[in-house]
Structures are given as C-alpha cells and as structure tokens.
Amino acid sequence: MAEAGDSEKPHFHGHRARLRARFLESGGAGIPDYEILELILFGIFRNGDTKPLAKALIAACGGSLAGVLAAPPERLKNVPGCGEAVIAALKVTREAGLRMLKADATQRPALSNWQALLDYCRAVLQHEGIEQFRILFLDRKNQVIADEQQQRGTVDHTPVYPREVVKRALELNAAALILVHNHPSGDPTPSRADIEVTRQVCDAAATLGIAVHDHLIIGRKGHVSFREKGLLG
Structure with missing residues (x-):
C-alpha cells in the first residue's frame, strides 16, 4: 500500500x-x-x-x-x-x-591515421548549415601543423582563392595540403565547381612543390574523397 x-x-x-x-x-x-x-x-x-x-x-x-x-x-x-x-x-x-577528436587526428601522420582525421572532419562539418572550406596543412612528415577555416560562404557556395591557399601554405612552411569542405544539402557529390577549384589549387600548389593529398567533401549522407574517385588530376 x-x-x-x-x-x-x-x-x-x-x-x-x-x-x-x-x-x-x-x-x-x-x-x-x-x-x-x-x-x-x-x-x-x-x-x-x-x-x-x-x-x-x-x-x-x-x-x-x-x-x-x-x-x-x-x-x-x-x-x-x-x-x-x-x-x-x-x-x-x-x-x-x-578537441578530443582533433588530438586523435593530429597526434600521428595524417596518411597513416586517416580514419581519425576523417572522424574529426565529419564532426566539425557534417551538421554545418553554411558551406565552409577548411585546409589541413602538413609538414614533410605529413604531420598536421595547422587546421584552418579559409572561407565561410552560403548554404551552397564558398569562394576559394587558390593564390591565397598557396600563400598561406608558404607562410606555414607546409609541404602538403588536405582540402575539406561541406555540402549543407547533405549530398557530398562533387559539383563541377568543386572539381574545377580543386584542379586550380592543385596546379598552383604544384608549381611550388606543395602536394595536395586529398579533397574531402563532407555531407550528412557520408563523404567523398577526390583521391579515391580519381579527381585530383
């Protein structure tokens, strides 16, 4: 009772x-x-x-x-x-x-720690409502030395200036780059503009001996790697 x-x-x-x-x-x-x-x-x-x-x-x-x-x-x-x-x-x-994910992603060389790096990028960008373009700058051992937001645009466009990307890489004495941006629509399929600006960045970086390891597009439905798709040129 x-x-x-x-x-x-x-x-x-x-x-x-x-x-x-x-x-x-x-x-x-x-x-x-x-x-x-x-x-x-x-x-x-x-x-x-x-x-x-x-x-x-x-x-x-x-x-x-x-x-x-x-x-x-x-x-x-x-x-x-x-x-x-x-x-x-x-x-x-x-x-x-x-910060926990970033520590995991940057404590080892990026190319041998790819899943941790991808997990970090997805956590940062997957739910962003505005398109954002980030760059991971790597040293000669592929260790991340900087993770920076270069541009923040609209719901479906971010202006990217290859000259500014390369200029910043030189300032940081970076040997390689990983480009990352999100598609707020949720669909990570690369657009023609994405492919063209990636080619421009790769060309500008190559003239100075800077490698572009990948361009990742992050969406709520997954991600696309330009390297895996053969889109880096």
Missing part, C-alpha cells in the same frame, strides 16, 4: 539518480540521445523534468544529439526553455568533443 504523500511525487521523482546510475554502469552504451542530452541539462536545471526540453531540442535539430550540439545559437533560442546557460553548456560539450 502506498504511503501518504506518494501520489504527490512527480512522475520523474528519482529519474535523475536512476539515469546517472544507468549511464555510469553502461559507460553510455545503449543510452539514447535524448537521455545523454538530459544528463547535460541536469547541470543547468537543478530540479525539474528535463526530458521535454531534451526531446524538443532533438526534434528541432534534425533528430540527433550531434545536430543539437552543432546547431547555431539562433536555432537553439527558438526552442522554449533553451536560454543562454543551456546554449553555453551545449557549445562547451561540443568543443570538448572536437
């Missing part, structure tokens, strides 16, 4: 402790995205049910935790209950994850 007052307890009574315990026991395995997001939100809201906000955020950001973490603040603000403290916590969480 229930004790007096039990009926007055909210339905989420004890949920936080149970969820934390389940997470610690499993190491996160099998925990759905919305519950991982709840765990992040526990640090912002000391009391109350965070499940509705977690589910609302995921629904507004493409149905995944990754989409929530990568979403621009303007979109997050449109979700009722999502204020500056929540946005800051989400962005700090994403930045911590990116």
Whole structure:
C-alpha cells in the first residue's frame, strides 16, 4: 500500500539518480540521445523534468544529439526553455568533443591515421548549415601543423582563392595540403565547381612543390574523397 504523500511525487521523482546510475554502469552504451542530452541539462536545471526540453531540442535539430550540439545559437533560442546557460553548456560539450577528436587526428601522420582525421572532419562539418572550406596543412612528415577555416560562404557556395591557399601554405612552411569542405544539402557529390577549384589549387600548389593529398567533401549522407574517385588530376 502506498504511503501518504506518494501520489504527490512527480512522475520523474528519482529519474535523475536512476539515469546517472544507468549511464555510469553502461559507460553510455545503449543510452539514447535524448537521455545523454538530459544528463547535460541536469547541470543547468537543478530540479525539474528535463526530458521535454531534451526531446524538443532533438526534434528541432534534425533528430540527433550531434545536430543539437552543432546547431547555431539562433536555432537553439527558438526552442522554449533553451536560454543562454543551456546554449553555453551545449557549445562547451561540443568543443570538448572536437578537441578530443582533433588530438586523435593530429597526434600521428595524417596518411597513416586517416580514419581519425576523417572522424574529426565529419564532426566539425557534417551538421554545418553554411558551406565552409577548411585546409589541413602538413609538414614533410605529413604531420598536421595547422587546421584552418579559409572561407565561410552560403548554404551552397564558398569562394576559394587558390593564390591565397598557396600563400598561406608558404607562410606555414607546409609541404602538403588536405582540402575539406561541406555540402549543407547533405549530398557530398562533387559539383563541377568543386572539381574545377580543386584542379586550380592543385596546379598552383604544384608549381611550388606543395602536394595536395586529398579533397574531402563532407555531407550528412557520408563523404567523398577526390583521391579515391580519381579527381585530383
């Protein structure tokens, strides 16, 4: 028989402790995205049910935790209950994850650590709503010496200037490049413009003895490697 007052307890009574315990026991395995997001939100809201906000955020950001973490603040603000403290916590969480992936991707020569490098590039760009062009600059041992955003464009175009790419490579004393950009449409298929600008960068770099190892296009549906497709020339 229930004790007096039990009926007055909210339905989420004890949920936080149970969820934390389940997470610690499993190491996160099998925990759905919305519950991982709840765990992040526990640090912002000391009391109350965070499940509705977690589910609302995921629904507004493409149905995944990754989409929530990568979403621009303007979109997050449109979700009722999502204020500056929540946005800051989400962005700090994403930045911590990116730094871990970047450390894994850059601690060994790029060509012998390709999957880690690809994982990092996908985490950075896969959910970006604006097209972004990045370059990984490598030394003579193919170690990453710099990872820089060169241009940020619109939803379907980023201006790329081969002369500026090569100029920056010379400033960094880079011996090789890996070009990376995203397609916000989700489809990573190279456009004619992508192929042409890659050829221009390769030609400009080659005149100065700088190699272009690959051009990666990142989309939500996967990625395309110019080297694998035979598009580097």
